[in-house]
Amino acid sequence: MMAAWFTGLAALLLLTIAAALWRIWRGPTAADRMMAAQLIGSGGVAVTLLLAAAGQPAARDVGLVLALLAAFAAVGFVKAASHRGAGDPEADDASDARAGRAEGRAHD
Amino acid sequence: MIDAASLLLSVAGLIFFLAGTVGILRFPDTHSRLHALTKADNLGLGLIALAVALQAESWAAIAKIVLIWALVLLAAGTSAQLVARVALQQGGAPGSGRDDAGPDAVGSTPSGQRDPAG
Amino acid sequence: MTDRPGKHRALLRSALKRALILAPILPALGADTREALLLGGPAVVAATWLSLHLLPPQRPLRLIRFLALLPGFLWRSLLGGVDVAWRAFHPRMPLNPGWASVPSDLPDGGKVALGAEFSLMPGTLVAGTRDGRLLVHMLDADQHLEGAVRLEEARIARMLGQPDTAHESLPTSGAGPS
Amino acid sequence: MIDTGFDVILAAMILGVAAGAVLTRGMFAAVVMFIVYGLLVALAWLRLGAVDVGLAEAAIGAGLTGVLLLGALGRVNRQLGEDGTPPDAPHRPAAIRPVALLAALATAAALAWGFLMLPPPDGLHAPVAQNLAATQLGNPVTAVLLNFRAWDTLLETIILLAALVGVWSLAPDAAWGGRPGLAQRTRSGGVLSSFGRLLPPVGLLVGVWLVWAGADRPGGAFQGATVLAAVWLLASMAGLSDAPRVASLWLRAALIAGPAVFLALALAGLSVAGFLIVPPGAAKLVTVTVEALLTLSLTVMLGLLVLGPPERAA
Numbered sequence: 001m002m003a004a005w006f007t008g009l010a011a012l013l014l015l016t017i018a019a020a021l022w023r024i025w026r027g028p029t030a031a032d033r034m035m036a037a038q039l040i041g042s043g044g045v046a047v048t049l050l051l052a053a054a055g056q057p058a059a060r061d062v063g064l065v066l067a068l069l070a071a072f073a074a075v076g077f078v079k080a081a082s083h084r085g086a087g088d089p090e091a092d093d094a095s096d097a098r099a100g101r102a103e104g105r106a107h108d
Numbered sequence: 109m110i111d112a113a114s115l116l117l118s119v120a121g122l123i124f125f126l127a128g129t130v131g132i133l134r135f136p137d138t139h140s141r142l143h144a145l146t147k148a149d150n151l152g153l154g155l156i157a158l159a160v161a162l163q164a165e166s167w168a169a170i171a172k173i174v175l176i177w178a179l180v181l182l183a184a185g186t187s188a189q190l191v192a193r194v195a196l197q198q199g200g201a202p203g204s205g206r207d208d209a210g211p212d213a214v215g216s217t218p219s220g221q222r223d224p225a226g
Numbered sequence: 227m228t229d230r231p232g233k234h235r236a237l238l239r240s241a242l243k244r245a246l247i248l249a250p251i252l253p254a255l256g257a258d259t260r261e262a263l264l265l266g267g268p269a270v271v272a273a274t275w276l277s278l279h280l281l282p283p284q285r286p287l288r289l290i291r292f293l294a295l296l297p298g299f300l301w302r303s304l305l306g307g308v309d310v311a312w313r314a315f316h317p318r319m320p321l322n323p324g325w326a327s328v329p330s331d332l333p334d335g336g337k338v339a340l341g342a343e344f345s346l347m348p349g350t351l352v353a354g355t356r357d358g359r360l361l362v363h364m365l366d367a368d369q370h371l372e373g374a375v376r377l378e379e380a381r382i383a384r385m386l387g388q389p390d391t392a393h394e395s396l397p398t399s400g401a402g403p404s
Numbered sequence: 405m406i407d408t409g410f411d412v413i414l415a416a417m418i419l420g421v422a423a424g425a426v427l428t429r430g431m432f433a434a435v436v437m438f439i440v441y442g443l444l445v446a447l448a449w450l451r452l453g454a455v456d457v458g459l460a461e462a463a464i465g466a467g468l469t470g471v472l473l474l475g476a477l478g479r480v481n482r483q484l485g486e487d488g489t490p491p492d493a494p495h496r497p498a499a500i501r502p503v504a505l506l507a508a509l510a511t512a513a514a515l516a517w518g519f520l521m522l523p524p525p526d527g528l529h530a531p532v533a534q535n536l537a538a539t540q541l542g543n544p545v546t547a548v549l550l551n552f553r554a555w556d557t558l559l560e561t562i563i564l565l566a567a568l569v570g571v572w573s574l575a576p577d578a579a580w581g582g583r584p585g586l587a588q589r590t591r592s593g594g595v596l597s598s599f600g601r602l603l604p605p606v607g608l609l610v611g612v613w614l615v616w617a618g619a620d621r622p623g624g625a626f627q628g629a630t631v632l633a634a635v636w637l638l639a640s641m642a643g644l645s646d647a648p649r650v651a652s653l654w655l656r657a658a659l660i661a662g663p664a665v666f667l668a669l670a671l672a673g674l675s676v677a678g679f680l681i682v683p684p685g686a687a688k689l690v691t692v693t694v695e696a697l698l699t700l701s702l703t704v705m706l707g708l709l710v711l712g713p714p715e716r717a718a
Contacts, residue, residue, distance in 0.1 A: 002111060002163060004406050009118050011410040016122070018417050019129045024436050025424055029138050031195035033436045035145045038187055039128055041466065042149045042180055044443045046125065046156045049173065050118070051450060053160035058455040058622050060172050061614075062446055062462050064255070065627075067179040068610055069467035069634055071599065073439050074187035076471035078596065079641050080478030081194045086586035088643070089193040090354045090594040127311030134314060139363045140323050143351050144310050150346060151307025154300075171254035179606070185342025186599040192345075192353035192363060193595070248605055255613045256621065269612045273605040280644055281601040334593025341595065354595050 003054040010050040017043035034077045041070050114159045121155030124148045138195045146188040153180055240283035245274045247289075285333070291385045298381075302347045309348035313365060324367025327359040328375050336382050343378055350374075411451055418444045435477055439470040455622035459614065463630035471637060472710045558670065561663045561698060564705045568659070572650055575713040581651030584711040590643035600642020607635030615699045625695045629702035636707045650714050655704065662701030666694050 020043075023036035048063030082089055131144020157177040164170045252266045313320055330337055341352035341360055349369050353361040362371060421444060425437035442465020449458035575582075590597045611632035618624030639645040648655045669690055 002114065005115065006118070006160070006163075007410055008406045009122055011406065011413050012122055013125055014410065014413045014417060016125050016129050018413070018420070020132055021417070021421065021424065021440070023132050023141075024433060024440065025428060027430070027433065029195060029198060030432050031138050031191050031198065032141060033433055034191055035142055036132060037436045037440050038184075038191075039132060039145050039149055040440050041443060042153050042184070043125060044447060044466075045176060045180055046121065046153050047447060048450065049153075049156055049160045049176065051447075052169075053163050056450070057165065057169065059450050060169070060176065061256075061455065061622050062450050062458045063176050064172065064179075064610065065459055065462040065614075065631060066443065066446070066466060067176045067183070068603075068607055068631065069463065070180055070183035071187045071190075071603075072467050072634060072638065073436075073470040073474070074183075074190055075596065075599070075638065075641055076474035078190045078194055079471075080474040081198065083589070084586060085475065085478040085482060086588050088590035088594055088596045089190070089197055090356070090596070091589055091591035124307055124311055127307075127314045131310060131314035134319060135321065136319075137323060139351060139353075140321055140365060143349075143363070143365055144314055146345050146351065147303070147306040147310045147348075148314070151304060151311075154303075168253055168256055171250065172256065175251060175254045181346075182342075182599075182602065185345055186595060188345040189338070189341050189352050189354050189595045192351055193361075196353050196361070244605070248609060251606060251609045252613060255610065256617065257613065261616070265612070265616050269609055272612075273608045276608055277601075277605040280604060280639065335598050335601075338593070338595050338598040 006050045006054040010047045010054070013043055013047055013050065030077070030081065034074060037073060038070070041066060041073075045070070110162050114162045117155050117159035117162070121152045121159060124152035124155060128152060139192060142188060142192055142195070146184050150181060150184050153177060236286070237278075237283065239286065241274055241278060243287060243289060244277045245270055248273045248277070281335075285386050288385055295381055295385055299343060299346075302343075306346050306348040310365070320366075322366050322368065324364050326362045326364060326367075326371055327356070328362055328371060329359050330355075330375065330379055331358075332379055332382060333386065336379075336386050339382055340375075340378055343382075344375075347374070347378075414444065414448055414451065418448060431477055431480070435470070435473045438473060439466060442466045442469060456618075456624060456627065459622055459624075459627040460630065463627055463634065467634045468630060468637070468706060468710060471634075471641075475710070475712070557698075558663065558666050561666065561701065561705075564702070564709070565659065565663060568705050568709055571709060571713050573713075575650075575715070579714045579717050581649060582714040583649050583716045584647045584708060584714050585640075586715060587646070588641060588643040590641075592643075597642045597644065600639050600644050604635045604639050607631060607638070611635065611703075615695060618695065619692065625698040626702060629699045630706060632699070632703040633706035633710070636703065637710055640707075640711065647708075647711050650708070658700055658704045659708075660701065662694070662698035665697045669694060 017040045020036045020039045024033045027033055045063045045066050048059045048066065051059040052063070078089060079085060079087075125148070128144050128148035131148060132141050135141045135144055154177060157173050161170045161173045164173060249266065249270050252262050252269065257266060330340060332340055337355050337358075337360065341354060344350045344352045344360070344362065349365045350371065351363040353363060355361065360375070362375075364371065418441065421437050421441045425434045425441060428434050428437060442461060445465060446458045446462040449455070449461055590600075611628045613628075614623035614631060615625055615628030616623070618628065636645070640647060
């Protein structure tokens with residue numbers, strides 16, 4: 001009984017996160033796309049937990065790896081978006097990005 | 109009894125995941141959408157983790173569920189701040205869609221104050 | 227002040243605390259008792275060394291206080307989820323987004339923890355810090371923020387083993403509503 | 405019934421995301437679609453009962469590949485931007501699209517043919533199960549990879565090594581032997597660096613556990629090494645651990661330790677029974693040794709593959 005319930009719930013959860021795919025397609029900003037992927041990531045972890053409860057305990061190990069690497073794509077995104085791809089938005093922001101922004105204004 | 113609690117918690121978890129998705133689709137600007145993702149999703153996962161922990165076969169299984177949940181929580185607290193920061197910096201870029209003005213324009217909010225260097 | 231034996235003892239205490247946090251992970255992963263002893267010994271030592279290497283201990287972390295903070299944190303993140311779900315499902319979507327920058331004199335790591343916590347609390351999301359100030363995005367710009375920040379700041383300061391005077395030494399910034 | 409429903413939804417999503425990745429115009433959206441695709445495929449492997457493959461897909465597809473592609477995208481955008489060309493209009497000959505289409509169709513046809521030519525399902529389950537005892541292992545996938553089909557695994561490791569040499573060969577002359585990638589600049593005590601300080605110890609335990617557990621349960625050297633490489637990359641991106649010089653002897657020793665010992669044991673098997681044949685009594689010891697060294701080599705290989713060619717002079 002419970003196994004069928006959890007599998008059904010996992011299916012509904014998949015439908016829920018499928019709706020977030022729209023946000024990846026539409027954007028408009030890169031951050032929007034990234035956060036929709038994050039939503040699908042945490043939804044995916046929840047799906048593994050439900051599948052584990054539905055009678056496949058090994059699913060939890062996949063959930064564990066997904067959880068451990070949940071923020072990896074976000075870190076990669078932040079890096080790629082940063083100064084020369086090797087910075088940190090907080091560091092860029094505090095020092096020379098401000099100079100960069102001033103330059104940008106001068107060009108306008 | 110335990111089954112009933114599991115049913116209830118897992119349905120509640122699904123509802124919060126749904127709320128996260130609805131927020132991501134409906135909210136008008138990038139940062140508000142990030143609120144929906146960070147908070148609703150984590151609550152959803154927490155409730156589902158609780159629901160399946162009640163059905164777990166062993167203490168080790170419960171510990172693994174707790175570990176998974178804690179890792180996702182850590183990731184959420186981190187990536188929310190990082191993605192919010194990038195969205196803030198790219199917010200003014202052309203073609204990025206509508207977004208709010210950012211904290212450089214907070215002078216008018218009651219609890220905020222102008223960032224001196226902004 | 228910085229006598230070496232004292233320093234060594236502090237380092238040892240930090241190492242033991244971190245090993246205490248890391249050790250239960252192996253049984254959680256599925257190691258049985260024999261494996262936990264055989265593999266767990268060297269693995270936990272390596273992980274503790276890595277932790278000390280990446281994050282050299284500066285202040286003693288109060289484990290008990292950290293655990294004592296958990297229920298309140300979980301409760302507030304529950305409220306945060308309920309709040310945002312309510313706004314998402316509401317037909318008119320009650321949103322009035324705005325920004326605030328709030329000073330905090332927590333140490334760096336404490337600010338990050340504060341930012342993570344605030345990102346899970348009702349109505350607030352932190353975009354890191356700039357010049358020592360947290361950049362807070364609010365779903366309701368009229369939200370009273372200052373009081374909540376001071377409260378969480380004091381909690382985290384206690385957890386980090388700082389004296390409980392975090393808000394007294396604040397630079398007088400004049401920020402915040404009454 | 406419910407199980408079928410779940411599988412149908414999952415399959416539809418995988419197809420949808422794959423189509424989205426190909427059809428979307430923005431490169432960033434395509435990369436994000438691909439990350440999601442990896443995540444969903446990991447769930448699909450799980451549904452097929454291939455937990456080991458699901459673990460590898462979760463770590464590679466949703467983890468490492470995402471960082472690799474995002475980094476590559478940032479690099480492409482910067483290079484195009486410096487030339488003054490808008491990122492959306494890369495120079496490419498008009499013929500490239502039909503050629504790419506033909507190549508994709510040919511690959512799909514070859515895969516479909518291979519699939520249709522497969523022996524009936526369950527063809528190899530029985531022989532693997534019969535011979536599992538001789539390997540002294542509990543996990544049939546590890547037994548296949550490191551014992552029955554050790555040949556494939558050895559070659560795959562060497563292919564990765566060759567790929568790394570290929571990546572290194574892109575280094576400008578001045579940087580040869582130096583450190584891969586750019587120097588990472590992060591705000592000490594910021595969000596990124598704090599995360600990079602907290603997660604690696606936990607990741608180390610999980611990675612080591614996956615390698616260890618691989619003998620009897622889902623896991624293995626490849627899965628563990630991917631997690632360890634990801635953790636290393638995190639510390640690197642957080643500016644906490646600079647990449648080693650590629651001329652470093654230690655680095656090169658770590659890179660070839662796994663394949664070299666694998667090969668040496670295979671040759672040693674020649675004197676007993678034959679190339680790559682392990683005497684049944686020593687199977688577990690040999691497997692564990694090879695697995696541990698392979699983990700080390702694979703971790704370094706995967707990490708360096710993502711870090712890219714040397715860019716900073718030695």
